[in-house]
Amino acid sequence: MSRRRDMLRRLEEDIRDHIERETSENIESGMAPDAARYAALRRFGNVQLVKEQTREVWIAAAAEQVWQDVSFGLRMLRRNPAFATIAILTLAIGIAVNVAVFSVVNTVLLRSLPYPNASRLVGFSVGATSATAGRFKPGIEGADLAEWRTHATSFDKLAGYTYSDKTVAGRNVSDQVRAISVAGDFWSLLGTNAALGHLFEPEKAQDEVVLSDFVFETQFKGDRSIVGNVVMIDGKPVTVAGVLPPTFRFYFPQDWWSGLAPAEPGVFVAASPLLRSQRNRLFVVGRLKQGIPISRALAELKGIEGTILKTYPDLWFPGVSHMALIPLQTQLLGGNRQGLLILQFAGLFVLLIACANIANLLLARGAARIHEIGIRTAIGAGAFRILRQFLVEGIVLAVFGGVTGLLLAKGIVLMFIHFGPHSLPRLSATSIDTRVISFALALCLGSGISFGFGPALALWRTNAQNALKEGARNSSGASGGIRVRRFLVTSQIALAVVLLTGASLMVKSFWQMYINPPGFDPANTLVVKVALSGPQYADKTKQVSYFRELLDRLSSIPGIKAFGLANAEDYIIQSKDPANPPRVDQFRDSLVSPGYFQAIGMRLLKGRWFIATDPSDTAVINETMARRMFGDKDPLGQHIDGLGRQILVVGVVANLKYAKLDADPGPEIFRAYALNLGGGNVNMTLAIRMGSDPLGVAPTLRHSIGSIDPTQPVYDIETLQQALADSVAVRRFELFLLAVFAAAALIMAIIGVYGIIAYSVTQRTKEIGIRMALGAQRTQIVQMIVSQGMKIGTWGIAIGIVAAYGLTHLMVSLLYGVEPHDPVVFWSVAATLSLIVALASSIPALKAALVDPLSALRHE
Amino acid sequence: MSGEQDRERIELLQGTLDLLVLQTLRLGPAHGHAIAKAIERTSDDVLQIEQGSLYPALHRLIKRGWIFSKEGLSENNRRAHYYQLTPKGRRQLDVETHKWNKLVGAIARILQPVKQEGS
Numbered sequence: 001m002s003r004r005r006d007m008l009r010r011l012e013e014d015i016r017d018h019i020e021r022e023t024s025e026n027i028e029s030g031m032a033p034d035a036a037r038y039a040a041l042r043r044f045g046n047v048q049l050v051k052e053q054t055r056e057v058w059i060a061a062a063a064e065q066v067w068q069d070v071s072f073g074l075r076m077l078r079r080n081p082a083f084a085t086i087a088i089l090t091l092a093i094g095i096a097v098n099v100a101v102f103s104v105v106n107t108v109l110l111r112s113l114p115y116p117n118a119s120r121l122v123g124f125s126v127g128a129t130s131a132t133a134g135r136f137k138p139g140i141e142g143a144d145l146a147e148w149r150t151h152a153t154s155f156d157k158l159a160g161y162t163y164s165d166k167t168v169a170g171r172n173v174s175d176q177v178r179a180i181s182v183a184g185d186f187w188s189l190l191g192t193n194a195a196l197g198h199l200f201e202p203e204k205a206q207d208e209v210v211l212s213d214f215v216f217e218t219q220f221k222g223d224r225s226i227v228g229n230v231v232m233i234d235g236k237p238v239t240v241a242g243v244l245p246p247t248f249r250f251y252f253p254q255d256w257w258s259g260l261a262p263a264e265p266g267v268f269v270a271a272s273p274l275l276r277s278q279r280n281r282l283f284v285v286g287r288l289k290q291g292i293p294i295s296r297a298l299a300e301l302k303g304i305e306g307t308i309l310k311t312y313p314d315l316w317f318p319g320v321s322h323m324a325l326i327p328l329q330t331q332l333l334g335g336n337r338q339g340l341l342i343l344q345f346a347g348l349f350v351l352l353i354a355c356a357n358i359a360n361l362l363l364a365r366g367a368a369r370i371h372e373i374g375i376r377t378a379i380g381a382g383a384f385r386i387l388r389q390f391l392v393e394g395i396v397l398a399v400f401g402g403v404t405g406l407l408l409a410k411g412i413v414l415m416f417i418h419f420g421p422h423s424l425p426r427l428s429a430t431s432i433d434t435r436v437i438s439f440a441l442a443l444c445l446g447s448g449i450s451f452g453f454g455p456a457l458a459l460w461r462t463n464a465q466n467a468l469k470e471g472a473r474n475s476s477g478a479s480g481g482i483r484v485r486r487f488l489v490t491s492q493i494a495l496a497v498v499l500l501t502g503a504s505l506m507v508k509s510f511w512q513m514y515i516n517p518p519g520f521d522p523a524n525t526l527v528v529k530v531a532l533s534g535p536q537y538a539d540k541t542k543q544v545s546y547f548r549e550l551l552d553r554l555s556s557i558p559g560i561k562a563f564g565l566a567n568a569e570d571y572i573i574q575s576k577d578p579a580n581p582p583r584v585d586q587f588r589d590s591l592v593s594p595g596y597f598q599a600i601g602m603r604l605l606k607g608r609w610f611i612a613t614d615p616s617d618t619a620v621i622n623e624t625m626a627r628r629m630f631g632d633k634d635p636l637g638q639h640i641d642g643l644g645r646q647i648l649v650v651g652v653v654a655n656l657k658y659a660k661l662d663a664d665p666g667p668e669i670f671r672a673y674a675l676n677l678g679g680g681n682v683n684m685t686l687a688i689r690m691g692s693d694p695l696g697v698a699p700t701l702r703h704s705i706g707s708i709d710p711t712q713p714v715y716d717i718e719t720l721q722q723a724l725a726d727s728v729a730v731r732r733f734e735l736f737l738l739a740v741f742a743a744a745a746l747i748m749a750i751i752g753v754y755g756i757i758a759y760s761v762t763q764r765t766k767e768i769g770i771r772m773a774l775g776a777q778r779t780q781i782v783q784m785i786v787s788q789g790m791k792i793g794t795w796g797i798a799i800g801i802v803a804a805y806g807l808t809h810l811m812v813s814l815l816y817g818v819e820p821h822d823p824v825v826f827w828s829v830a831a832t833l834s835l836i837v838a839l840a841s842s843i844p845a846l847k848a849a850l851v852d853p854l855s856a857l858r859h860e
Numbered sequence: 861m862s863g864e865q866d867r868e869r870i871e872l873l874q875g876t877l878d879l880l881v882l883q884t885l886r887l888g889p890a891h892g893h894a895i896a897k898a899i900e901r902t903s904d905d906v907l908q909i910e911q912g913s914l915y916p917a918l919h920r921l922i923k924r925g926w927i928f929s930k931e932g933l934s935e936n937n938r939r940a941h942y943y944q945l946t947p948k949g950r951r952q953l954d955v956e957t958h959k960w961n962k963l964v965g966a967i968a969r970i971l972q973p974v975k976q977e978g979s
Binding site: 043049 | 892
């Protein structure tokens, strides 16, 4: 290109020079200067036209040559359909997985939340003191929020919310939907307006509701007259204030503390009656003022804390020292960030391996083309020209692979959205946008250049003139190529080892997670959420009588071995005296009815189970609690000072992962759920242990429970196994992808090994013939060829293991119960790969052994 | 230029300009103006070329690798681009000249059949 510019510059000089010379000649022959110049210009002709024509000479040259290269590349592909198909498919898969994973990374990690000034949004996380503690815990009381809103100056906006599932009835349809109760600057924080009607003012509104577009369209059939009319929410009449636009999305955190999975909210109600009550815990999200760092905002809240405690001495909120402000996006992602990044890099590894495979194929073909290149160089093709031809060929391949890959990626993204874990925030919003397309384009060009450039350089080193002299069929002509190919296959194996190690570590983690202690049988245990709703259950005695009736009915259903109710909440104890902090400041407190332990399958280590007459300050604690609280002392008969009263320990149970698979249970207290003493609650979990076929009893259960009160239907019935599986949905998603990547890498590496060994066998046919003619045994030939493969394999495996050793510590957050340097995993990966390399090279080795020495010697 | 003279001049055949340029350069390197003048002079001003059209032709020849250009100093110490034949260009000139002669011969034979019979 610079040559063109250079030539055009010379043309300018030439033209100027030419006209000057002509003019001075004319003057010498007696013309007046002006006339002389005019004549010279006339004689020259149209200067612009000349420039134009000259420029065309050069533009045509560049474009024409590139076009020649492209059509040559296309012709090569058409002539080798098998090669083209394999190369394009390999690349398409490599690009597709990367683009698909990147579109998730882009949506979940890179795209900012769809709210105004989203980068300044922070979530208030209680019980976490650093940004790495991923879980978002609510626990801030309405009173705190109100005080902060009045006194704190670090925030533009502050909003609180809680959520629960409520029954929405109206227009003869009734449905259970997620309801968000909101307080503070909720709407302006989200930056939304009503599509219909108006948004109520959270601080002033009473009995008003805002519907999501989904509820409006499905339950109310898009009937605009619903705005201003009354609907029933949990049996209470409320007025529909407005409807949110269809583009509105609620991505604020919802966590497991209430036992409800995150869901798309259907209705929004004002939380104002709740705001000043001290026993309601809120999620709080705030928007920092421009330029205020998190640390300063936190310090300000700490300053306000003293006055709040004076006004409300019995707040439950454990205080600002137990709270962290975490950027909302980080908080939403929790531990998923690392996992996604690891997947992205794993994907790039797969693409690298794919590129190495294609480079290998191109090299194999390039070796056959060495004669052609020799001729082309001899008749004057420049180095640049030949290099460019390889590059263009690579890019032509890459474009085909990229387009196919993009289409594939679209399909994979759809699969992600349908089958991916719902707990990954915003996964459903994943789309292929311009950033993803540019990423795909970059991958495409990068890979095209890499596998075009590599072979070109490799062939470059094999001197073209030698190639001509020696003849194309001679083996040593391609020696430069074979060295590069060996390098490529070695790196392929190394990359495959890294991926396989990562995947194996995750597989082992899962295996560890699913090891159940004896007696714990999640497959045969059902968990049912029972949430009482409606004004008729505001009274404690009504709650108690409902649950007592429920337990009565269950005892008459055949096939049930054990059953019990539980209600769990996480507790944080504020340290009132910093010099003497409580031994356990966070624990899980569950009210459980007798039978619950047996239904879940807990194992009693010491003491006794509950009996029906135990009061609610009787407790069974788990091992962790016992160890932290009492050390080596016998906990039985001891008292725990907490929850505002003395609690007597009567038993100790073994730790059991019955809530989450991927974390050991923390300290837990199970208190007796004393139905007879008037304790009650609206949200309970029912655990039922069956002998067999747990889900078969579901219809009976539904009928039996539903008949207690038809307005309280049972919604979710699942086995404990399913519930546990849901708790590791994101990990399973990551494992699945990583395993697929590792498998793809392995297959490509096998192809690579097979390809290079098969190639070298054909190259060495004559040599093998000579060896056999001189008396080499067939087994010796097999050994020779296999050991050639093993030499490449051993290097690859060794490098891969070292690399994996250096990299696996990055995936600690994805592992459970496995060290990142688990020796068993490392050794088995190495052994497996050695075996596979041996097998892959034994096929061409056996072929070599069957060579007929006579025909091999004639082979030229 | 008078009208009489104009009628005497003929337009150049497509592609023959390239041949003329190559032929001119056989005598040695020259700059653009000199080439134009040489062609005009040696053809006794019969060939009508617009001097400017020389330049696209020169660049076409460079692209084909038949000539190359280099900087040099002219008679009165002025900088100029000198064009020179490459070995490839020299070979090409032979080929083209041969072809040209054959063409001219063939056309001549067609146009003067009687004379040829007599000879």
